Amino acid sequence: MVDHNPFAKELARWGPGTGGPPPGLLVAQRYCRRLARRHYENFTVASFLLPPELRQPFCDVYAYCRWADDLADETGGPARAATLLDWWEGQLDACYRGEAAHPVFVALGETIRRFDLPREPLADLLVAFRRDQTTTRYESFDELLDYCRYSANPVGRLVLHLGHSYDPRRAEWSDAICTGLQLANFCQDVARDWDRGRIYLPAEDWRQAGYDELDFADRKCSGAFRRVMAYEVARAEDWLRRGWPLVGRVERELKLPVALFIRGGLAVLEAIRGRDYDVWTARPVVTRWKKFALLADCWRRLRRGELPTGE
Secondary structure (H helix, E strand, O other): OOOOOOHHHHHHHHOOOOOOOOOOHHHHHHHHHHHHHOOHHHHHHHHHHOOHHHHHHHHHHHHHHHHHHHHHHOOOOHHHHHHHHHHHHHHHHHHHOOOOOOHHHHHHHHHHHHHOOOHHHHHHHHHHHHHHHHOOOOOOHHHHHHHHHHHOHHHHHHHHHHOOOOOHHHHHHHHHHHHHHHHHHHHHOHHHHHHOOOOOOOHHHHHHOOOOHHHHHOOOOOHHHHHHHHHHHHHHHHHHHHOHHHHHOOOHHHHHHHHHHHHHHHHHHHHHHHOOOOOOOOOOOOOHHHHHHHHHHHHHHHHOOOOOOOO
C-alpha cells in the first residue's frame, strides 16, 4: 500500500508529546541529510554546488523549512496546523536556549552556533506558513510582496549568513532574487495552488483581465488567462534580474549557487512561455538537460572571471 502521507510517521515519532532523549549530533545531522535527499532538486544544490563545509548546514536549514512546510500543509487542516506551527516555534526558542530535543533542532543548533545565525529569518518563515492557514487570496501585488517577505526572502538571508556574505545591500539583492523565485513558483504552480484552495496571483490583475474564480474552477486557459500570466511572468523576471549584482558581491563559494538560482528561475519562466502560458494542463518544468546546460554555462563563465548572465 502506498503511504500518501509519509510525514504522518515523522510526526508520530518526533512531534509534540513524543518524549524520549534527544538524539546525538551525528544522528541528528544524518536525519537532516536524509530529509534533503527525499527532495532531489534541493539535495543536488546542497551536495554538489556547495563546498563540503556548507553542505550539512544547508541540509539543516532545509530540514527546518521542510518540517515547517509539512506542519502547515500535511497535518489535517488550518486549526491543527496553527497549533503545530506554534509548537515548532517553541522548539526554535528552545534551540536558541540550548535545549534542543528534536533532531532538526539538534543539528540546526550546531549550525546556529557555528554561523551565528539570527533567529529572525527562521521565525519569519513561520509567519508565512501561518498566513497560509488563514489567507487564500491576495487582492493586490503589494499584499503578495508582503507575503514573499516572509515566505521567500528569509531563506536568501540565511544563505548569505552561511556564506559569510551578509550585509544590508547584499540582503536587498537577495530579497529581489528570492521574491522573483517565489513569483515564478506561483506562476508555475497555479493548478497545484488552486487544488489546495489558494490563488497567489493578485486578484486585481486577473479581475482586470476579465478572469474570475469560476474560470479558475474550470481551469480555463483563455486569452484573458494568458494575458494575466504573461504579465505575472514578466514581473517575476524583472525581480529576478534585479538580483544579478549579488553574484559579483558574494564570497566565491556562493557565486555559482546564486547564479544558478537566478538562471533556474528564468528557465522556469521560459518554460511557462514555451507552453503559451498554459499551466493548467501540465506543470511547466525545466528538463534535466537544460539544468545541466545552465550549470555548465555558469561554471564556465565564472571560471573565466565573467559574471553569468540571464541570456
